[in-house]
Amino acid sequence: MSVATHRPRGHEQLGTFGPEPQPLSLHINGEARTALADPATTLVEFLRDALGLTGTKIGCDRGACSACTVWIDGEVAASCMTLAFDVRERNITTIEGLSAEGELHPVQRAFIEHDALQCGFCTPGMVMSCARLVDTNPDCTLEDVKTAVSGHLCRCGTYPNIFKATLAAAASRSGKAK
Amino acid sequence: MSGASDQPLERRSLSTGIVGESINEVTRKVPLGEPPPWPANAQLQIVGKDVPRMDALDKVTGRARYTFDVQLPGMLFARTLNSTVPHARIKSIDTSRAEKSPGVRAVHVLERLIMAAELRDPGDEAKEPYPIVRFTGQPIAAVAATTARAAEAALALIEVEYEPIPHVTELEDAMEPDSPPVFPGPTEQQATAGGGGAAKGLPQKGNLRGPSKGGTRGEIERGFKEADVIVEGEYRTQVQTHTPLEPHGVVAEWRDEELTIYASTQHVMSVRDEAAQIFDLPKEKIRAISDYTGGGFGAKYGIGNYGTLAVHLSRKARAPVRLVLDRREEHVCVGNRPSSLQRLKIGAKRDGSLTAIELHSFGTGGVAAGAGVGMCHHSMYPCANVNIEHYDVFTNAGPCAAFRGPGQAQGIFAFEQAIDAVADRLGIDPIALRDKIDTRDADDVRARAVERRIGAEKIVWTRRRAPGSDSGPIKRGIGMAQSMWPYIVNSYTTCELRIAGDGTVEAFCGTQDIGTGTRTVFAQVVAEELGLRAEDIRIHVGDSRFPPGPPSGGSRVTSSLTPAARNAAHSAARDIANRVAPLLSANADDLVFRNGRIEHRSDPKTSLGFAEALRRAEIETLVHRADRRDDYEGYARKAGELNISPHAIGGVQFAEVCVDTQTGVVKVERMVAVHDCGRPINPKLVESQILGGVVQGVSYALYEDRRLDAPTGVQLNTNIDQYKIVGSRETPQIEVHLIELLGGQSSTDARGVAEPANVATAAAIANAFFNATGKRIYTLPMTPANVLAALRAE
Numbered sequence: 001m002s003v004a005t006h007r008p009r010g011h012e013q014l015g016t017f018g019p020e021p022q023p024l025s026l027h028i029n030g031e032a033r034t035a036l037a038d039p040a041t042t043l044v045e046f047l048r049d050a051l052g053l054t055g056t057k058i059g060c061d062r063g064a065c066s067a068c069t070v071w072i073d074g075e076v077a078a079s080c081m082t083l084a085f086d087v088r089e090r091n092i093t094t095i096e097g098l099s100a101e102g103e104l105h106p107v108q109r110a111f112i113e114h115d116a117l118q119c120g121f122c123t124p125g126m127v128m129s130c131a132r133l134v135d136t137n138p139d140c141t142l143e144d145v146k147t148a149v150s151g152h153l154c155r156c157g158t159y160p161n162i163f164k165a166t167l168a169a170a171a172s173r174s175g176k177a178k
Numbered sequence: 179m180s181g182a183s184d185q186p187l188e189r190r191s192l193s194t195g196i197v198g199e200s201i202n203e204v205t206r207k208v209p210l211g212e213p214p215p216w217p218a219n220a221q222l223q224i225v226g227k228d229v230p231r232m233d234a235l236d237k238v239t240g241r242a243r244y245t246f247d248v249q250l251p252g253m254l255f256a257r258t259l260n261s262t263v264p265h266a267r268i269k270s271i272d273t274s275r276a277e278k279s280p281g282v283r284a285v286h287v288l289e290r291l292i293m294a295a296e297l298r299d300p301g302d303e304a305k306e307p308y309p310i311v312r313f314t315g316q317p318i319a320a321v322a323a324t325t326a327r328a329a330e331a332a333l334a335l336i337e338v339e340y341e342p343i344p345h346v347t348e349l350e351d352a353m354e355p356d357s358p359p360v361f362p363g364p365t366e367q368q369a370t371a372g373g374g375g376a377a378k379g380l381p382q383k384g385n386l387r388g389p390s391k392g393g394t395r396g397e398i399e400r401g402f403k404e405a406d407v408i409v410e411g412e413y414r415t416q417v418q419t420h421t422p423l424e425p426h427g428v429v430a431e432w433r434d435e436e437l438t439i440y441a442s443t444q445h446v447m448s449v450r451d452e453a454a455q456i457f458d459l460p461k462e463k464i465r466a467i468s469d470y471t472g473g474g475f476g477a478k479y480g481i482g483n484y485g486t487l488a489v490h491l492s493r494k495a496r497a498p499v500r501l502v503l504d505r506r507e508e509h510v511c512v513g514n515r516p517s518s519l520q521r522l523k524i525g526a527k528r529d530g531s532l533t534a535i536e537l538h539s540f541g542t543g544g545v546a547a548g549a550g551v552g553m554c555h556h557s558m559y560p561c562a563n564v565n566i567e568h569y570d571v572f573t574n575a576g577p578c579a580a581f582r583g584p585g586q587a588q589g590i591f592a593f594e595q596a597i598d599a600v601a602d603r604l605g606i607d608p609i610a611l612r613d614k615i616d617t618r619d620a621d622d623v624r625a626r627a628v629e630r631r632i633g634a635e636k637i638v639w640t641r642r643r644a645p646g647s648d649s650g651p652i653k654r655g656i657g658m659a660q661s662m663w664p665y666i667v668n669s670y671t672t673c674e675l676r677i678a679g680d681g682t683v684e685a686f687c688g689t690q691d692i693g694t695g696t697r698t699v700f701a702q703v704v705a706e707e708l709g710l711r712a713e714d715i716r717i718h719v720g721d722s723r724f725p726p727g728p729p730s731g732g733s734r735v736t737s738s739l740t741p742a743a744r745n746a747a748h749s750a751a752r753d754i755a756n757r758v759a760p761l762l763s764a765n766a767d768d769l770v771f772r773n774g775r776i777e778h779r780s781d782p783k784t785s786l787g788f789a790e791a792l793r794r795a796e797i798e799t800l801v802h803r804a805d806r807r808d809d810y811e812g813y814a815r816k817a818g819e820l821n822i823s824p825h826a827i828g829g830v831q832f833a834e835v836c837v838d839t840q841t842g843v844v845k846v847e848r849m850v851a852v853h854d855c856g857r858p859i860n861p862k863l864v865e866s867q868i869l870g871g872v873v874q875g876v877s878y879a880l881y882e883d884r885r886l887d888a889p890t891g892v893q894l895n896t897n898i899d900q901y902k903i904v905g906s907r908e909t910p911q912i913e914v915h916l917i918e919l920l921g922g923q924s925s926t927d928a929r930g931v932a933e934p935a936n937v938a939t940a941a942a943i944a945n946a947f948f949n950a951t952g953k954r955i956y957t958l959p960m961t962p963a964n965v966l967a968a969l970r971a972e
Contacts, residue, residue: 038327040327048247049249052249054246054247054249055240055241056240057246057423057424058246059423059424059505059898060898060899061504061505062505062897063899064898067423094240096239098239104238108238108239111238112238115865115866117237117238117693118694118695118866119422119423119424119471119472119473119692119693120234120236120237121244121246121422121424121470122423123238124238127238145906146906146909150906150907151905152905153423153903155421155422155473155475155874155903156693157870157871157874157909158866158869159869159873159904160873160909161869163906163909
């Protein structure tokens with residue numbers, strides 16, 4: 001996984017603020033969501049604690065396990081390493097927003113079919129990275145999948161089934177037979 | 179609780195053996211009314227099929243709610259204050275400034291430390307105002323505040339005055355007679371529901387507690403005299419931390435009428451029971467809940483020190499309190515696999531038969547006892563003369579806990595290498611030697627015989643060359659090692675079915691699904707009996723209010739749960755058949771349940787849909803319960819609710835490795851894992867567990883190593899960027915092969931697989947390393963430094 005780097009937008013209007021919380025509005029899963037946050041709030045804290053979007057997990061809180069993976073403007077990012085105030089005017093997609101109109105993403109379907117999960121705690125992050133890979137590169141190879149999840153840790157050891165599931169989802173997307 | 183012993187029995191003919199190999203009819207006494215034996219999986223509808231994991235949808239959509247995700251109105255966030263020194267008396271603790279810190283609602287100082295060993299005679303320590311600090315990172319107090327940041331800020335305001343005591347962190351330093359003692363006198367270690375604990379009343383000298391001599395028999399000197407060859411080795415294994423992705427944590431809500439604890443746990447009942455003991459509450463007033471647990475691997479039992487603190491804080495603040503450990507605390511405070519130092523000597527005759535096995539072992543589980551190295555040395559292969567002496571060695575380090583195949587992973591690493599060395603010395607092929615010596619009269623032995631053959635075919639064992647055959651710096655090799663883990667049954671297991679008149683089927687058991695697929699196999703077994711689909715069964719687990727269920731540890735849930743589930747469903751089906759029979763003008767005995775219908779055995783047109791039949795029979799609600807009865811042939815040993823069968827679980831693993839002799843980098847290229855778990859209820863989920871066992875085994879063999887800084891006792895690699903575990907790049911190609919073994923012991927014949935899948939991996943890799951390089955690797959992990967040292971040896 002590569003961690004997206006951002007040039008924070010909108011700082012001009014913000015001026016100096018904190019440490020007291022102030023309202024923060026972010027575009028999350030196609031909706032504007034507003035809640036109070038202090039300047040030190042990370043994106044994952046904002047999602048989970050302020051908005052109750054607990055599908056995104058924290059495994060290490062320092063960008064080492066990728067359980068917190070979300071999309072920022074369509075790129076995968078570690079939400080524990082992203083300050084919430086830095087992603088104003090960006091489009092955030094979380095695991096809750098991945099299945100458009102209730103229809104599962106092909107990667108989600110393939111994860112179920114290939115049993116690419118056990119305890120499931122790393123799964124939302126894994127799904128976000130694999131879905132991004134399949135969306136952008138439906139012709140991906142095993143090496144591509146390994147690279148896409150190389151920053152993710154799964155202690156249950158589901159990697160072999162994640163590889164299979166992601167390749168199967170890619171094949172279904174690119175119209176190839178499995 | 180019922181068991182074969184107090185039940186009327188009847189004689190039954192049962193098929194036993196390995197499906198596709200050989201099946202024999204045996205006659206055994208079974209409890210009266212036991213459901214008829216199932217045929218092989220191929221003839222069943224739902225059991226033995228790859229039914230998708232029932233909670234997979236919730237997990238891939240982020241809807242699955244872990245303890246980590248529990249958010250209650252008014253919930254406070256708690257953080258723990260941990261010791262900054264490895265060994266000290268605490269003279270004073272001043273929490274007054276922390277209590278006044280903004281957002282703080284409660285502060286609590288821990289009165290008693292659990293998990294650690296305890297002094298047999300507390301003596302002067304009983305007068306201490308606070309528990310003695312025995313490891314850096316030991317929990318001392320906790321703060322609950324309106325935000326996690328406010329709690330964290332308040333921790334810095336707690337003043338602790340330490341009076342340091344000399345300390346020791348390394349195994350071999352702690353073994354020295356003049357080492358600082360971790361405890362001032364002899365200790366005891368209580369077992370938890372997850373096992374652990376240590377034999378009572380053992381002698382203790384300094385930091386050495388023991389010896390325990392389990393498995394010792396015969397005359398060791400005579401055994402060595404009879405031997406034609408003797409191999410000796412000194413094996414070392416490292417401390418490994420569990421590293422579940424979801425750290426330990428609870429949300430505790432104290433109300434006068436009831437204490438509710440949401441816990442990331444492998445056993446909700448142990449959370450309830452330990453809380454009842456600590457807070458002196460009746461068990462009925464405590465409810466422990468765990469919908470999802472983000473990995474445990476042996477470390478998540480009981481309420482723990484952090485859970486105790488959370489309950490105290492909730493009681494003081496009159497609000498729910500969330501206390502989830504951070505990654506640093508997770509590595510240090512809540513368990514690890516102990517290290518080991520195993521001096522192993524084996525004598526064998528020219529034909530390979532073993533004449534003597536001698537083991538002197540030492541292991542440190544930090545401030546906890548229970549660092550044994552398993553039972554493989556004395557129970558895997560017949561040998562008349564065995565001498566075992568094991569010592570637990572205390573160090574000023576975090577307490578150990580059960581860890582997937584406790585003891586056995588360390589033990590097999592040494593023992594199966596030593597057996598490989600015997601084969602090499604005798605010039606016998608390692609598989610042929612096992613064929614010769616793996617001869618007990620037990621299911622695991624019969625399973626391994628088949629598994630060796632299958633594995634050898636799949637890895638193409640015939641291409642295995644003499645050790646160290648490659649001439650260049652990159653050397654490749656193949657090796658194998660055998661697995662063994664007890665087949666355990668938890669007798670305190672009850673399943674309850676509630677079938678409503680509209681055809682809704684609900685099944686309850688107070689076990690939990692920690693990612694092993696318990697919900698799914700539970701549903702499959704019930705669905706098979708009722709002729710429904712697995713997804714038609716609503717499964718309820720993870721709540722201490724449900725009927726008793728087994729802990730998710732020791733590879734015992736499927737073996738304990740599924741027979742009770744089947745018996746409850748079978749009794750419900752017979753009840754329904756009796757009520758529906760008049761509607762179909764049939765004998766109840768002629769009615770069968772399949773494809774969602776209740777139909778006449780020989781005339782499928784005489785049938786009713788399941789729900790329709792219940793409605794027409796005017797059934798309101800049926801409740802059927804069944805306990806886990808004892809295995810038909812009984813047990814070799816019983817300890818409370820835990821029963822150990824004379825039959826173990828087998829497994830054989832093969833590894834293909836590549837060793838760069840210039841850099842010392844070892845790569846596992848391929849693993850073949852051939853396993854048995856009785857009747858596989860869901861082969862796909864079994865395969866997942868085996869993949870996981872192998873991946874963790876590779877991780878243990880090659881990478882993981884908890885490192886402490888000796889002067890301070892601080893763990894140097896407390897995050898997962900520093901504590902290396904296997905990721906996608908290090909995952910080898912893994913092939914899983916599963917056999918179907920019918921043991922004729924219970925109504926489902928299912929056994930576990932989580933631990934057998936893990937314990938042989940490191941030994942298989944080590945034996946492949948020998949085949950590649952011609953050198954033994956005696957020390958884990960196989961890091962470049964340890965590998966280069968091994969290559970330079972002799």
